[in-house]
Amino acid sequence: MTRFSSTDHAAMAVALSDLPFGEQLLLWGIRMWVRSYNEGANIHNILHNGFKLAGVPTALGALDAIMGILATSGHGIIDIRCPKCTEVSLDEHRIIGAIAILQYTDQPSDCEAYLSYWLPSAALRILRDPSSQLADIMKQGGLMIRARPWARNLRSDHGMVKSDSSENHILH
Numbered sequence: 001m002t003r004f005s006s007t008d009h010a011a012m013a014v015a016l017s018d019l020p021f022g023e024q025l026l027l028w029g030i031r032m033w034v035r036s037y038n039e040g041a042n043i044h045n046i047l048h049n050g051f052k053l054a055g056v057p058t059a060l061g062a063l064d065a066i067m068g069i070l071a072t073s074g075h076g077i078i079d080i081r082c083p084k085c086t087e088v089s090l091d092e093h094r095i096i097g098a099i100a101i102l103q104y105t106d107q108p109s110d111c112e113a114y115l116s117y118w119l120p121s122a123a124l125r126i127l128r129d130p131s132s133q134l135a136d137i138m139k140q141g142g143l144m145i146r147a148r149p150w151a152r153n154l155r156s157d158h159g160m161v162k163s164d165s166s167e168n169h170i171l172h
Contacts, residue, residue: 014088022143025054026063026096027088033067034080056141065130070095070115073123090151097148102135104147113152 016024029047036043044060051059070078079089088096098114108128116124138145 014093016086016088019088020144020146021054022138022141023096023145025050025056025143026099026138026145027092028083029059029063030067030092030095031080031083031085033063034071035083037067037071054141054143056137056143059134059137059141062130062134062137066127066134069123069127069130070118073120073126074118075120076118078118093148093151096145097151098131099135099138100145100147101149102132103139103145108132114148 016027019027028050032043032047032050035041036047044064047063048057048060051057051063079091081087081089081092094114094117098111101110101114102108108131109124111128111131112124115127119127135145
C-alpha cells in the first residue's frame with residue numbers, strides 16, 4: 001500500500017463543494033450519521049427527510065446498516081469529518097468508492113477492496129447486501145457516484161493503526 005505524506009494528502013484533498021450532488025448527499029449522510037453516533041443523538045428523522053427530499057427515501061436504511069457495521073465491527077481509526085468540514089478525507093473517499101464501484105458492477109464483493117482496511121472478512125460479507133442496496137437506490141434515483149479506483153489502496157493519515165487493532169474510532 002502507498003503511504004502518503006501530508007503534502008500528498010493536501011494534493012489529493014477535494015473540496016466538498018466540488019463533489020456532484022449525489023456524492024455530497026452520500027457524504028452528508030455519512031457525516032451526520034457519525035455525528036449522531038458519537039453524540040448519542042437520534043437524528044434519523046433529519047437523515048430520512050434529507051434523503052426523501054433528494055428523491056431516495058429508502059437510502060437511510062441501507063446507509064444505517066453500513067455505518068452500524070463499520071462502527072461495531074471495524075477496527076482502527078476511520079477519519080470521518082464533521083458535517084461542516086469543507087474537505088473530504090481519504091477515508092471518506094474510500095467509503096464513497098465502495099458504493100460507487102457497486103453502481104458499475106454486479107459483483108457485491110467488489111466493494112471489499114475499499115473497506116478491508118477496517119473490517120474482517122465476516123463483516124465484509126455482511127456488508128455486501130446493504131452496500132449493494134445503497135448503490136442501487138442512489139443509481140435508481142439518478143445519483144451516480146464517480147468511481148475511485150485510486151482510493152482502494154490508500155493509507156490514511158491514521159495508517160499507523162493497523163486494521164487488526166482492537167480499538168475502533170470514528171473521528172473528526
